[in-house]
Amino acid sequence: MTQAMPQLPLQSVPLSPEIVRGVAELEPSARGLVPHRLPAWARAQVPDPQLLMAEGQPSGARIAFRSTATVIELDVLATKRLYPGLPPRPDGVLDLVVDGRLVDRARVTEGDTITIDLATGTSETTRGPVATVRFEGLDPRDKNVELWLPHLETTELVDLRTDARVEALGDRSRRTWVHHGSSISQGSGADRPTSTWPALAARLGGVDLVNLGLAGSALLDPAVGRVLRDTSADLLSIKMGINVVNADLMRRRAFGPALHGLLDTVRDGHPDIPLLVVTPLHCAIHEDTPGPGAFDLEALAEGRLGFRATGDPADVAAGRLTLGVVREEMARVVAQRSATDPHLHLLDGLSLYGADDAIRLPLPDGLHPDDATHRLVGERFAAHAFAPAGPFADRS
Incomplete structure (x- = not known):
C-alpha cells in the first residue's frame, strides 16, 4: 500500500x-x-x-x-x-x-x-x-x-x-516589451489575464510584458510619456487613437503635435530601441463620426452594454477627430520622423482587426473586442512584430 x-x-x-x-x-x-x-x-x-x-x-x-x-x-x-x-x-x-x-x-x-x-x-x-x-x-x-x-x-x-x-526568477535574458494603449490593450473583453492580446503576443514573441494599457486613458498625457521614457525596455509600442476620439479630447491641430511630443519624450529615454506606433483597430461607430462616445440607451433598455458616437460628421472639416483622421495623422507623423529615426515603425491597426473581421467577429458592445478577437489581434501582432524581418525581431 x-x-x-x-x-x-x-x-x-x-x-x-x-x-x-x-x-x-x-x-x-x-x-x-x-x-x-x-x-x-x-x-x-x-x-x-x-x-x-x-x-x-x-x-x-x-x-x-x-x-x-x-x-x-x-x-x-x-x-x-x-x-x-x-x-x-x-x-x-x-x-x-x-x-x-x-x-x-x-x-x-x-x-x-x-x-x-x-x-x-x-x-x-x-x-x-x-x-x-x-x-x-x-x-x-x-x-x-x-x-x-x-x-x-x-x-x-x-x-x-x-x-x-x-x-525570484534570476533569468532576465528575455527582452522586455513595454506597451501603452487603451482599454483594448488593458484587456477589456478578454476572459482572463493571459488572454488579453498583449499577453498573447508577448507569449508568442517570447518576451516579458509590461502592460501600460489604460482603459479610457490613452490620451497623450505628458506624465504617461515620462513613465514610458523611464521604464526599462528593450521594445516599446504605443497604440493610440480610440480614446482621443471617444473622449473628444482634442482637434486635429493639437493631435499631431501632441503625438510628436509623446514620441520625443519616449526617445529621450530610449533613443534607439525599436518603437512601434500602432493606429486604431476598426470601430464602426467612430470610423467617420467624431466623439464624444456615450452609452447606447436602446441597448441598455434591453439589458445590454453598448456604445455610440454622438458627434457630427460634418464637423470633421473643422478639425474634429475620427478614427480615419487619426490614422492619417499618425501615418504622417511617423513618416516624417522615420527619415531620422530608423528604429521607428508604423503598424496599421486595420491589419490587426479591420472591417471584414468585424463581420465575422463583431465588437459585442460596439467598442471592445471579445476573447476570440483578442486572440486574433494578439496572433496577428506577434506574426508582424516578431517575424524575422519584423520591427521586434531578435537580432542579437
Whole structure:
C-alpha cells in the first residue's frame, strides 16, 4: 500500500518587487499591498478618476518565482464595481502559469464593492472579505511559476503562502516589451489575464510584458510619456487613437503635435530601441463620426452594454477627430520622423482587426473586442512584430 506524502506546512512569502512583475509600485494599504502600474508622481499629475481606476487594475502584472511548491495560496482583496442599470461586470480571474503553460485558473468572487450611480456620479463602498485562492497538486519539480493578476479588477495583495521555498526568477535574458494603449490593450473583453492580446503576443514573441494599457486613458498625457521614457525596455509600442476620439479630447491641430511630443519624450529615454506606433483597430461607430462616445440607451433598455458616437460628421472639416483622421495623422507623423529615426515603425491597426473581421467577429458592445478577437489581434501582432524581418525581431 502506497502511503500519501505528508503535506508540508505553508509558509508566508514576502510580496516584494523582486517577485511582483509588471508594476511600477506596491503601495501599502490597511490590509495589504496595492499594485500600481503608474508611479505616485504620475498619478498626482493626472488625478482623473478613470485613469486612477485603470492604472490600479493590474493588467499584465504577475507574481513570478521559481519553486518546487505543490501548494500555493494567495490572499487578495478585490474591489468590484457595480453600475445600477448596467450588466454586472465579471469577477476577476487569476491565471496560474507554470513554465510558460497555463495550468489552472481561479475566480475571485469576494471583496469590497463600489456601487456607482452614473446619473449622479455618487458612489457607495461596501466592505467585503479577503479571498483566498488556492492551487494544489502541482508537480514537485523545480519550476517557474507565474500568478497573473486580474486585468480589470483592483486587487490588493495580502499574503502569499507556499509549501516550499521560493526564489525570484534570476533569468532576465528575455527582452522586455513595454506597451501603452487603451482599454483594448488593458484587456477589456478578454476572459482572463493571459488572454488579453498583449499577453498573447508577448507569449508568442517570447518576451516579458509590461502592460501600460489604460482603459479610457490613452490620451497623450505628458506624465504617461515620462513613465514610458523611464521604464526599462528593450521594445516599446504605443497604440493610440480610440480614446482621443471617444473622449473628444482634442482637434486635429493639437493631435499631431501632441503625438510628436509623446514620441520625443519616449526617445529621450530610449533613443534607439525599436518603437512601434500602432493606429486604431476598426470601430464602426467612430470610423467617420467624431466623439464624444456615450452609452447606447436602446441597448441598455434591453439589458445590454453598448456604445455610440454622438458627434457630427460634418464637423470633421473643422478639425474634429475620427478614427480615419487619426490614422492619417499618425501615418504622417511617423513618416516624417522615420527619415531620422530608423528604429521607428508604423503598424496599421486595420491589419490587426479591420472591417471584414468585424463581420465575422463583431465588437459585442460596439467598442471592445471579445476573447476570440483578442486572440486574433494578439496572433496577428506577434506574426508582424516578431517575424524575422519584423520591427521586434531578435537580432542579437
